[in-house]
Amino acid sequence: MLIKLAGLVPESYVDGPGIRFAIFTQGCPHHCKGCHNPETHDFNGGRTADTDRIFKKITENPLIKGVTFSGGEPFCQPEPLADLGRKLKEKCYHIMSYSGYTFEELLEKGREDSAVMELLSCLDILVDGRFVLSERSLELKFRGSKNQRLIDVPLSLKSGKAVEIEL
Numbered sequence: 155m156l157i158k159l160a161g162l163v164p165e166s167y168v169d170g171p172g173i174r175f176a177i178f179t180q181g182c183p184h185h186c187k188g189c190h191n192p193e194t195h196d197f198n199g200g201r202t203a204d205t206d207r208i209f210k211k212i213t214e215n216p217l218i219k220g221v222t223f224s225g226g227e228p229f230c231q232p233e234p235l236a237d238l239g240r241k242l243k244e245k246c247y248h249i250m251s252y253s254g255y256t257f258e259e260l261l262e263k264g265r266e267d268s269a270v271m272e273l274l275s276c277l278d279i280l281v282d283g284r285f286v287l288s289e290r291s292l293e294l295k296f297r298g299s300k301n302q303r304l305i306d307v308p309l310s311l312k313s314g315k316a317v318e319i320e321l
Contacts, residue, residue, distance in 0.1 A: 155205045157234035160194040160226055162208070164215065169222040170250040170279070170296060171321055175212045179226035179235070184254035188287035190298060194226035205238040213245060220248035229253050229260060232269035239276025250279040250296075257282045257305050257316040277307040279319070295321050 163169065163176040170176075178191065180200025185192075193199065212218055221242055223235055228251050239249055251273070253260065257280060264271035274280070281296060282303050289299035296304065309317040 155234040155237045156202050157205055157208075157231055157238075158197070158200045159203045160191065160200045162203075162211070164211065165217065166222065168296075169224060170220055170248075172219050172248070173217050174220040174222050174248075174250075175215070175218050176222045176224055177208065177228075177235075177238075178224050179228050179231050181230050182225055182227040182254065183230065184227060184284050186254065186285040186287075188290065189285055191225065197230075200226075205234050205241075209238060209241050212242065212247070218247075220250065223249070223251040225252065227254055229255055229263065229270055229273065232267065232273040236269050236272035236276060239273060243276055248278050249276055250281070251277050252281045254284040255282065257303070257307075257310060274307060275311065279321075280305040280307050280310075282316070 158180040166176040181197035
């Protein structure tokens with residue numbers, strides 16, 4: 155399946171717990187002031203890649219135990235990421251995603267777009283919410299601003315409400 159990418163980081167130590175493969179999607183509707191990745195906003199930018207090739211790159215590295223979807227806005231491309239996420243879960247990878255949407259907004263979007271729910275169901279952790287420059291903090295683990303939450307997705311889907319965790 156094809157996906158629009160801004161880039162790949164084959165071994166990341168900052169995009170989630172452990173050594174991870176980070177996938178930066180291309181395209182974001184949020185345009186948060188002070189965004190760390192403004193070059194990912196343009197939906198016409200980036201390059202097209204095949205999720206099967208990305209999966210192969212991930213599984214070839216025995217050090218990788220987790221994968222992070224970032225962006226851009228990953229939930230603007232839920233179909234290819236859900237496809238990749240399902241394959242990764244079959245191989246027991248830990249999957250984390252960033253989103254400018256809140257968990258509640260994603261549940262709402264999921265009512266109209268089943269691929270959003272499929273992608274959510276692949277995740278172990280979601281960092282949700284738009285980056286807010288006035289709430290910026292360098293002391294937060296895996297987040298840029300204080301309004302963003304670390305969500306335990308399986309527990310949240312089971313309970314029907316966001317369950318926050320600390321890492």
